Amino acid sequence: xxxxxxxxxxxxxxxxxxxxxxxxxxxxxxxxxxxxxxxxxxxxxxxxxxxxxxxxxxxxxxxxxxxxxxxxxxxxxxxxxxxxxxxxxxxxxxxxxxxxxxxxxxxxxxxxxxxxxxxxxxxxxxxxxxxxxxxxxxxxxxxxxxxxxxxxxxxxxxxxxxxxxxxxxxxxxxxxxxxxxxxxxxxxxxxxxxxxxxxxxxxxxxxxxxxxxxxxxxxxxxxxxxxxxxxxxxxxxxxxxxxxxxxxxxxxxxxxxxxxxxxxxxxxxxxxxxxxxxxxxxxxxxxxxxxxxxxxxxx
Numbered sequence: 065x066x067x068x069x070x071x072x073x074x075x076x077x078x079x080x081x082x083x084x085x086x087x088x089x090x091x092x093x094x095x096x097x098x099x100x101x102x103x104x105x106x107x108x109x110x111x112x113x114x115x116x117x118x119x120x121x122x123x124x125x126x127x128x129x130x131x132x133x134x135x136x137x138x139x140x141x142x143x144x145x146x147x148x149x150x151x152x153x154x155x156x157x158x159x160x161x162x163x164x165x166x167x168x169x170x171x172x173x174x175x176x177x178x179x180x181x182x183x184x185x186x187x188x189x190x191x192x193x194x195x196x197x198x199x200x201x202x203x204x205x206x207x208x209x210x211x212x213x214x215x216x217x218x219x220x221x222x223x224x225x226x227x228x229x230x231x232x233x234x235x236x237x238x239x240x241x242x243x244x245x246x247x248x249x250x251x252x253x254x255x256x257x258x259x260x261x262x263x264x265x266x267x268x269x270x271x272x273x274x275x276x277x278x279x280x281x282x283x284x285x286x287x288x289x290x291x292x293x294x295x296x297x298x299x300x301x302x303x304x305x306x307x308x309x310x311x312x313x314x315x316x317x318x319x320x321x322x323x324x325x326x327x328x329x330x331x332x333x334x335x336x337x338x339x340x341x342x343x344x345x346x347x348x349x350x351x352x353x354x355x356x357x358x359x360x361x362x363x
Contacts, residue, residue, distance in 0.1 A: 107134030130348035176335030188222025218287035
């Protein structure tokens with residue numbers, strides 16, 4: 065068992081950290097060289113309180129999940145009340161009011177007829193579900209071979225095996241996991257006339273292989289906050305319609321007001337065939353995600 069290197073920011077780590085750190089495998093971290101993690105004992109608003117009493121401002125909101133601040137009283141009271149009644153019931157042949165209410169509210173807030181909600185526990189899984197739905201959409205119509213996806217350079221959609229395949233090929237893990245993940249079509253976003261023409265031509269040649277186009281609308285977050293215009297989204301919608309390809313918008317990072325509208329796709333006035341949601345959905349209090357499809361896809 066390796067022990068993390070000492071952290072110069074921690075003078076006297078609490079016993080729970082000293083004992084537990086060798087067993088804790090952190091995400092996006094080289095555990096052999098990273099210093100011992102900072103011990104957080106309390107959260108409130110935008111602040112994290114460390115074991116020694118120091119306070120930090122969490123400028124990334126726990127990777128963009130704590131959209132309303134930590135320990136928000138309304139959210140805390142709602143979670144507490146639900147725990148007292150029923151913490152969890154699987155949706156396998158069963159249903160309960162919170163799931164029905166949330167599915168209805170999401171359907172009412174999303175544009176168009178995005179009204180069929182499949183719940184899961186994480187953003188990566190919600191994208192995996194969207195990809196499975198897209199593939200099965202074509203299988204159910206008797207159209208075989210439409211199993212690949214078009215995504216874009218600079219994109220990020222998760223770290224499970226399928227989602228890694230549609231992330232940026234250079235900044236993602238394509239090389240490391242070559243042979244273990246599916247090979248997808250990674251293109252340039254149609255942000256100008258030349259790139260639009262190139263994608264148009266590409267889809268014309270490969271649409272028979274493609275289940276869907278998937279992208280983050282307006283801003284590629286993990287790719288370095290790379291922005292594109294609403295016109296680019298309109299172009300994508302038009303190209304997907306022209307070539308008979310589904311459009312998946314990954315709003316896990318952009319959804320719930322982060323770009324100025326409730327959902328980023330609203331700024332382009334378009335409706336995707338499938339949208340994925342997570343992160344801010346529970347205000348950072350628990351794991352929850354949703355994959356939402358239009359009536360055409362659901363039916």
